[in-house]
Amino acid sequence: MRIKLIQPKMRKRPMDTDIKLRMAPPLGLLTIVNLLQDRHTVILENENIESIDFGEPVDLVGISITVDVLPRAMEIAALFRAGGIPVVAGGIHITTAWESIPEDAFDVLCIGAAEGTWPAIVSDFEKGELRKVYRCSHPLAAEEILSPAYDCIDRSKYLYCNVVHTSRGCPFRCDFCYNSAKEWGYVNRNIEDVLADIRAVGSKHIMFIDDNFAGNPVWIRAFLRAVTPLGIKWNAAVSINAVKDEALLDLMKESGCQGLFIGFESISPDSIDTVHKVQNHTGEYEELIRKIHDRGIMINASFVFGLDGDTPETFTRTLDWIVRNKIETVTSHILTPYPGTALYDRMKEEGRILTDDLSLYNTAHVVFRPLRMTEQELYDGYIRIYKQIYSFKNILKRIPEKKDQRPAYLMFNLVYRKFGKFTDFLCKRLTYKRLGILAEKLSRYL
Numbered sequence: 254m255r256i257k258l259i260q261p262k263m264r265k266r267p268m269d270t271d272i273k274l275r276m277a278p279p280l281g282l283l284t285i286v287n288l289l290q291d292r293h294t295v296i297l298e299n300e301n302i303e304s305i306d307f308g309e310p311v312d313l314v315g316i317s318i319t320v321d322v323l324p325r326a327m328e329i330a331a332l333f334r335a336g337g338i339p340v341v342a343g344g345i346h347i348t349t350a351w352e353s354i355p356e357d358a359f360d361v362l363c364i365g366a367a368e369g370t371w372p373a374i375v376s377d378f379e380k381g382e383l384r385k386v387y388r389c390s391h392p393l394a395a396e397e398i399l400s401p402a403y404d405c406i407d408r409s410k411y412l413y414c415n416v417v418h419t420s421r422g423c424p425f426r427c428d429f430c431y432n433s434a435k436e437w438g439y440v441n442r443n444i445e446d447v448l449a450d451i452r453a454v455g456s457k458h459i460m461f462i463d464d465n466f467a468g469n470p471v472w473i474r475a476f477l478r479a480v481t482p483l484g485i486k487w488n489a490a491v492s493i494n495a496v497k498d499e500a501l502l503d504l505m506k507e508s509g510c511q512g513l514f515i516g517f518e519s520i521s522p523d524s525i526d527t528v529h530k531v532q533n534h535t536g537e538y539e540e541l542i543r544k545i546h547d548r549g550i551m552i553n554a555s556f557v558f559g560l561d562g563d564t565p566e567t568f569t570r571t572l573d574w575i576v577r578n579k580i581e582t583v584t585s586h587i588l589t590p591y592p593g594t595a596l597y598d599r600m601k602e603e604g605r606i607l608t609d610d611l612s613l614y615n616t617a618h619v620v621f622r623p624l625r626m627t628e629q630e631l632y633d634g635y636i637r638i639y640k641q642i643y644s645f646k647n648i649l650k651r652i653p654e655k656k657d658q659r660p661a662y663l664m665f666n667l668v669y670r671k672f673g674k675f676t677d678f679l680c681k682r683l684t685y686k687r688l689g690i691l692a693e694k695l696s697r698y699l
Contacts, residue, residue: 254312254379255294258282261322262300262494263328265688268639270674274301276679277416280462281344282317283401285367288301289375290402300325302410302466307332315371318343320591321615327358334360338554339383341374343367345587349384350593358548365389366421366576368397392438393421400446403453415456419447419476423464425492428595429557441472451483459487467495474501477508488553490514498539501640502548511661512551512581520574523562526625542578551581552664557616559588559631561624568634582670583642586616587635589647606663643670 343363368391464488590597
């Protein structure tokens with residue numbers, strides 16, 4: 254049979270260019286491709302980079318859904334269903350908030366891991382016995398997790414194809430995070446399977462795109478020892494508690510770590526406490542940053558603005574803190590209460606949800622009533638801190654002490670952020686693949 258898998262187009266944030274849309278291929282859908290391609294013809298269409306072919310003859314359609322693309326996913330589904338083609342809705346939003354999905358929006362809801370649902374979906378469809386809901390009935394074991402179909406990636410369409418996942422889920426349960434859903438556990442893949450994916454990618458620079466790369470202290474040590482002989486450079490996301498272990502930090506550096514994405518979220522303990530991010534202790538931040546920087550590892554710090562402890566002064570204090578600590582790159586968000594999370598339930602009960610337009614739930618819009626500032630103050634502060642962080646003055650103030658880090662630092666701050674629109678123009682003329690290869694080559698000299 255012929256199965257079409259679709260990634261709906263995301264809504265760009267104010268600071269995003271088309272580079273964001275083409276940053277990396279969708280590994281979740283590519284995992285389903287690998288799961289089904291031996292017996293079926295599987296077509297993958299990413300609406301961020303190409304138009305959906307609604308006239309192509311297919312038997313079944315699957316759509317991967319995050320909260321902000323749900324409205325678009327429903328439009329896509331309606332067009333296929335009008336032609337008699339059943340549509341399966343899956344992805345993290347369906348798993349987290351499936352009970353809130355309109356009854357008539359999709360033919361099938363796929364809850365949980367694709368490995369534990371899609372074989373049954375396809376089998377039942379072939380027998381004419383398709384059910385409304387399919388749920389992965391057990392936490393996946395390491396050996397059940399499949400690799401993405403790397404051989405099916407059109408590398409000319411993406412900036413980076415060197416993306417690998419080592420785990421599923423996160424061991425923590427922060428109130429605002431999708432991973433607070435009870436359906437999600439935390440499991441690491443078999444080390445040999447991850448090493449095979451690194452080899453399949455064919456690059457010496459790897460981006461590990463796990464929710465929490467270092468969520469299992471025993472596994473991560475074993476993995477880093479195994480990956481060291483490959484001589485790769487890598488970046489990953491970790492929780493702040495992982496970098497308290499100096500021996501682990503040494504092992505990260507030895508194995509090729511260039512940078513860590515860390516969810517600081519706020520420098521205010523009052524704000525952190527409101528979302529139960531128990532692994533974060535703001536009083537430890539600066540010492541841990543020093544330890545990371547001492548080892549020549551750069552930091553991409555994530556901040557969430559609009560927490561209940563935040564005020565209009567939060568933006569200025571956070572900017573000063575970022576510059577003082579020479580944080581190399583920053584990713585900022587407006588607090589967004591995703592349906593299905595503890596934060597959403599609390600704000601709904603308090604009457605603080607301002608809109609049900611889920612296309613606005615992309616961390617760049619104010620969709621709730623802040624506690625200690627107005628909606629406009631929150632949005633204006635979010636825009637202002639982004640512009641100030643990437644001003645020439647603050648780019649120079651934050652430049653790393655270690656000279657070998659400066660090429661990558663300047664490449665991100667200037668090429669990707671400050672002059673992102675011009676870089677996007679070049680990508681469209683020279684192809685994203687070529688610019689991605691250039692960026693990889695520059696990163697190897699760190």
